[in-house]
Amino acid sequence: MDGKNRRIQQVFVVVTVLGLLFAAGCGSSNKMTAQTSGEKIFRAGNAYVQAKDGNASLNAKDDLAVAQGKLMNARDAFTKKNYEEAANLADQAVVDAEYARARATTKKNLDVAEGIKKETNDLRQEIERMSK
């Protein structure tokens, strides 16, 4: 009986260890340092400022707000020493800020085009009136 119990215990231990190892293998294996995470947050901050200076606060308000939210969350995570999460959020903030800047530029161009189109139409109508 003792031998049988021992075997059962051995199987239990082996399966448990394997399960833990496997579970550990399914989880993230990346380790992020505070320095790398901090650098990414710094880059995100720069990207955000550039977007803001590029009129995103006016022409892509919502998109800029997304970038700002991610940047703030990244800083919070960094403060809590969640460097992995901070780095991921900072990376997202960078692409969000760049997208917001591009959106602002495009919207500005579209607005300018629309304005010129209106002016041109007004001119065309004026010319038609003058030609009569």
Added chain:
Amino acid sequence: MRHMTWIRIKSGMGVLLPFGLLLLFVAGCGPSQKEMMAKDQMDRAKKAYAEAQANPNVTAYAPMELQEAGKAVQEAEKAKEPEDILQMGYIAERKTQFAVTVADGKVAEREIDKLNVEKAEMNARKQTLEAERAKQEAGKAMSEAERARMAAAAEAANAAEAKEKAAKAKAESDQLMKELSNLKAQQTERGIVLTIGDVLFATGKADLSANANKSVATLADFLKKNPNRNVLIEGHTDSVGKDDYNLALSQKRADSVKAGLVGDGIEAGRITTTGYGEKFPVASNDTKDGKAQNRRVDVVILNEGVKAESQMRR
């Protein structure tokens, strides 16, 4: 008994425990919610990238950005862990959106350039039209000014002519008055009227006196010098006698003057006569002198072109 029960439990665990652990193991590595989210994220990223690749504007105007997005998609596809797939899939999707937005911005820039050219052409066309219109307006204003100038010149010429005519008429009138100064000449609305008076006729007579003959001769000289002037001779009487008689007598007196003028060489056609009887006295018929003044003949020197009938008294 207790020992037996423990053995049963232990032997049961020996069978169930590995199964339980296996279930946990399978559940732990199966498609969790996070894995599903990662898959969705990756699908969105790949779909967005495929659409961007198919968009000619993106390939033309944002090739570098599209390339970066492609790399991000490839990197994301290599990721094994759901967290990594979520993260990298998000980055790839955003980079793709960035590429599309950059391309849209470039397209808008080209549109701006095109519209600016069109606007410049419109402005040039407008300026040309404005210049043409200004030219037309100037031409119109000039022709109007020219017309006004010509009208003013014509008016001035007419005024000058009228003034000249008036001056000439006055000069002629003055001259006539001067010439007729020895007759009793008066400037009236009907023209120059001169009265051959000074007791010309005796009561009931139409024969010209010697003084009257002298006056008629002066008048004849005047008419010879002014052949374009005709005369209307009006005979008058005093109140002595009946109206019919006086009317006939006044006509005779006018005719006597006419005969005198004709006798002095004046064409009869230039002379019109009429008799008014006692109708238009110039003095009181209650006195001898007044009656003598009323027995008279008035001669109207007609202006050029004026008919005698129009100047007769009513």
